[in-house]
Amino acid sequence: MKNIWEKVLTELRGSVSSDIYATWFKKIAYHQSPEEAEGKLTLTVPSQPHLQYLRKNWADRLQSLASQVAGQPITIKFLVAQTANPIIPTEIELPLFDPPGEEIKPEISIDQLAEQCGLHRGLTFDTFVTGKANEVARSSAEIVSSQPGTQFNPFFIYGGVGLGKTHLMHAIGRRILENNPKAKIRCVSADVFVREVVDLSSGGTFSDAKIKKFDETYRTLDVLLMDDVQLLAKKGGTQNHLFGIFESLLPNNKQIIMTCDTYARQLSDFDDRLISRLTKGLSVGIEPAEFELRAAILFKKAKQQGLELPEDVAYYIARRMNTNIRELEGALNTVIMNAKVYNAPITVELATRALRGMTSTGPISLENIQKETAQHFNIKIADMYSSSRKASIVKPRMIAMYLAKELTQKSLMDIGSSFGGRDHTTVLNAVRKISKERAADPELNHTLHLIEQSLKNWA
Structure with missing residues (x-):
């Protein structure tokens, strides 16, 4: 009988998600009964609610699989393991199916519990x-x-x-x-x-x-x-x-x-x-989702609504909506609704019209970078142009220079000019320093992501 149950588990492992298998079937154990009868498979489960779930959702499937594997009708019985000692089952034997005529008490589902x-x-x-x-x-x-x-x-x-x-x-x-x-x-x-x-x-x-x-x-x-x-x-x-x-x-x-x-x-x-x-x-x-993750999210969200999203449309939306997943889903829903209203196929052209005015990309100005960085570090915007050498001001100023280089097409000379007429080598040193620190410091990397995300919302 143990061999039969192992084969049933193998069948289940290949036919259900890994999450469901780990939650509901991996925890079921074969129980060697001293008086094991022919055609009777005895198993233990960790709790009464676990058994109730199996009864409600998997009774027919388990009974059928066990019978197919054995080549003869198999009856499954369960023992509920004791909480204090899960190795020793209780003496109460519980059938997989509710006995005929037994009043079935209403069970609360996992969704309701959640x-x-x-x-x-x-x-x-x-x-x-x-x-x-x-x-x-x-x-x-x-x-x-x-x-x-x-x-x-x-x-x-x-x-x-x-x-x-x-x-x-x-x-x-x-x-x-x-x-x-x-x-x-x-x-x-x-x-x-x-x-x-x-x-x-x-x-x-x-x-x-x-x-x-x-x-x-x-x-x-x-x-x-x-x-x-x-x-x-x-x-x-x-x-x-x-x-x-x-x-x-x-x-x-x-x-x-x-x-x-x-x-x-x-x-x-x-x-x-x-x-x-x-x-x-x-x-x-x-961190903010990379392009590949944004595209994968779009495909999955569309599939949940029963739609096969064309690749070119998914890639278009993923490129245009790059601030956060919530806005990404909102953009997808807008495109789908437009397709339904106009009874038109989902194409890049339709997505372009639907998302006009709500895309998250656009030019980011040096002024906005300075404002956002100053606000994040609680300093004055004027500190970005000042000659102050206080550490609490120098570091945010260097970060703003780094972001200016990363997020705009401005030259080092233009960036230096906007930061109080500083030399382009000063900007270059700031970019190199922050870039190196970002790679080694997860906390700084996260701070930069937050500022970048806020700046993209400005655009």
Whole structure:
């Protein structure tokens, strides 16, 4: 019988996605029964919810595969492994199918469980398109989802707007829930968390009942996922509550996952204790999608809508929309809607008309580069032209010169002239220095990506 089950697993491995196989079938173990009867296959599963899922979605398939492999009718029975000792099954034997006449209690689906936890149904690993810009973040997220609380805790995902941070965070929560439907998970945006904290003292006084309910909600979680943590800046009271939650969850190996628009150590107006906790685990960045990844996303999104997107159209949109994935999807939807309204095929000509006025490419001026860089580093625009040698001004000025060379067609002489009449060799030295540092410093590389993305939004 063990040989039969191994062959069934081989069939399943070749016919279902690796995610489904790892989640639902890899964890099923063959059980050697002392009185194994002919035509009866006994297996163990990790939990009752696991069995309920198999009953609902795979009963016919498993029974059929086992019978085909054996060449005779096979009856499958399951034992649910004990939580404390998964090697020793319980004495209760559970059939794959519900017994005839048994009242079937309504089961809550994974989708419903996910929604109750605040997770979006469509944001899964299966719908996340991977490329060079996000492959490290994706691989790390897979590890976190399979071993929550054991390593990479907290898990901090940072990057610009619309690059997939939220998608990846929800995918982790979804996978954890699929592996353990009983996990207590809460996914919340930072602005909602702020409102919850403010509500604790509505009316001017703190409510003991509200505080108790708040603590019960957050301090007993198995997994906390929080989006856009940068929105907690300057909110000291809210940060104190979050710090208390960290102190309750982390020592008990409960997983914390957060997204942010910048690296944790670059957060301003944040409690140092909180920043220390945020950087304790693993921080991974998601960079703007490269051309190949943008094209792959377009193909996949179109396919989800039942469309085969022509290659030349996908490449056209990918070249024109290069700021973030959210805008990329919006452009695709605009093209598809235009094709439906005018009952016309999707062509480059149609895409050109549909996207007129909303493309993200265009000329970037030296003035905009100086303004955006000065704003990012909180210095005056006049500092770009000044003779100041303060480190807090020199570095941003060099970065602006580097970006001017990278993002415009201006000569070194023109760039130097716009920075207070500096010599072209000064600009060249700045470009070389920042280029070298960018290759060696992931934090600087991320900063430059953020400024570049903002500049493309100017155009």
